Amino acid sequence: SDFDLIIIASPKIPFMPKEIQELERLFLNGKGILILLDPLNKTNMEEFLKRYGIVVGEDMVVDKMGHLMGGDYLMPVVSRYGNHKITERFRLNTFFHMARSVEKGSPPNRWVRITPLLFTSDASWAETDLRSLLKGKVEFEEGKDRKGPICIGLICELRLPIREEDRKRTGIRGRGKLAVFGDSDFASNKYINFAANSLLIENTINYLSKRDELIFFKKRHRPIEALMLTKTQGRILFWVCIVIVPSSMLLLGVVVWLKRRAK
Numbered sequence: 002s003d004f005d006l007i008i009i010a011s012p013k014i015p016f017m018p019k020e021i022q023e024l025e026r027l028f029l030n031g032k033g034i035l036i037l038l039d040p041l042n043k044t045n046m047e048e049f050l051k052r053y054g055i056v057v058g059e060d061m062v063v064d065k066m067g068h069l070m071g072g073d074y075l076m077p078v079v080s081r082y083g084n085h086k087i088t089e090r091f092r093l094n095t096f097f098h099m100a101r102s103v104e105k106g107s108p109p110n111r112w113v114r115i116t117p118l119l120f121t122s123d124a125s126w127a128e129t130d131l132r133s134l135l136k137g138k139v140e141f142e143e144g145k146d147r148k149g150p151i152c153i154g155l156i157c158e159l160r161l162p163i164r165e166e167d168r169k170r171t172g173i174r175g176r177g178k179l180a181v182f183g184d185s186d187f188a189s190n191k192y193i194n195f196a197a198n199s200l201l202i203e204n205t206i207n208y209l210s211k212r213d214e215l216i217f218f219k220k221r222h223r224p225i226e227a228l229m230l231t232k233t234q235g236r237i238l239f240w241v242c243i244v245i246v247p248s249s250m251l252l253l254g255v256v257v258w259l260k261r262r263a264k
Contacts, residue, residue, distance in 0.1 A: 005210040006033040011185035015045040025049055029159070031175020033209030037185035040101040041131065051106060053157050054115050055181055058102035062151050062183070063139055064125035067096075074139055075099050077184075081120035081150060087180075087204045088118050093197035095119065100153045100184035102127045110171055112160045117152045119182070125149030154182040156208075178209050 007027065016024075024046075028034055038044065040061045047057050067076030079095045082088035105115045127147040128134050141148070157179040162168045186192055188202040 004032075006035065006206065008035045008037075008206075010035075010037045010188070011039045011042070012044045012046075013042055015043050018045075021046060021049050028177040028179055029172045029174055031159075031177050033178045033211065034180070035205060035209055036179070036181045037188065038101065038103070038181065038183055039185050040099055040183070050181060052109060053113055053179065054106040054108035055155065055157055055179075056102075056104045056106040057181070057183070058104065058127055059131075060102055060127040060129045060147075061131055061134055062097075062100045062102060062121055062125055062149075062153060063128045063134070063141075064121050064149070066122040066124050077121045077125055077151075077153060079119045079121060079153070081122075083116050083118040083120075083155070085116045085118055085156065087156065087208050088201070091197060091200075093200075095197045095201050096187060096192060096195040097153060097184040098186035098192060100182075102147070102151050102153060103155055103181050103183040104152050105155060108157075112162055112167070112171055112173055114158045114160065115155055116158070117155045118180075119154035120150040120152055123149055125151055127151050153184065154180070156180045156205075180205050180209055 007024070024034065036046070036050075038046075038057060050057055061075065062077045063074050064077040065074060066078040067073055075098065077097045077100050079097065082091045105117050108115055126141050126149050128139070128141075129146055130138075130142070133140075159173050159175070159177045161176055162171060162173060168174060187195075187198050193199045193202065
């Protein structure tokens with residue numbers, strides 16, 4: 002096969018069983034796979050991922066930190082990263098939009114290694130009542146929802162068994178790499194320039210493509226980005242900068258002029 006990486010971004014239509022079998026075959030033979038799964042979409046890939054210790058939640062992450070950062074409750078902010086080459090020395094936040102949980106389960110054998118990469122804040126939770134959430138009702142329910150930090154991205158890597166009998170038993174014929182994120186929007190044109198979003202997707206693609214030398218963490222000159230403000234913050238900024246400060250300067254000027262005129 003003359004390719005190094007398969008990218009499946011925001012699938013909307015369920016995969017056929019034969020397609021999933023072919024995807025698994027490529028993974029076991031050493032190919033890199035990147036899967037970006039959005040909430041509410043049924044893909045039929047859940048069982049395949051679960052076999053390799055990846056549990057995709059039927060939920061949506063709510064994060065109060067997203068609102069504090071100028072977004073909304075459905076914009077999880079990630080500032081905690083797993084110990085992996087992809088996220089090594091990450092210092093900036095990454096922003097996601099309408100993400101689902103992707104948690105580490107039980108790997109099938111000792112040749113499968115799973116590393117969680119992305120964790121939301123302590124103020125977040127995995128909301129399971131999606132109908133109420135889409136109607137604008139946001140409330141954490143003890144015993145039903147899961148409290149943060151929530152993992153929304155991880156990587157599964159295969160180690161090649163030395164003995165042939167182990168290779169036959171596990172089906173592993175190569176050092177496959179499979180990264181799964183619970184959101185695709187962070188890599189879209191709308192959000193890719195937010196903080197470290199572009200760095201995350203670039204490093205992930207380079208690592209899965211076995212181009213580790215292209216993974217970088219150096220500071221880069223970036224274009225000026227728009228500042229996101231809530232309606233309340235916008236009103237405060239308007240009144241302070243456009244009304245209060247100019248009016249105060251005008252009033253001060255009038256007072257000084259009157260005092261000088263009185264003399």
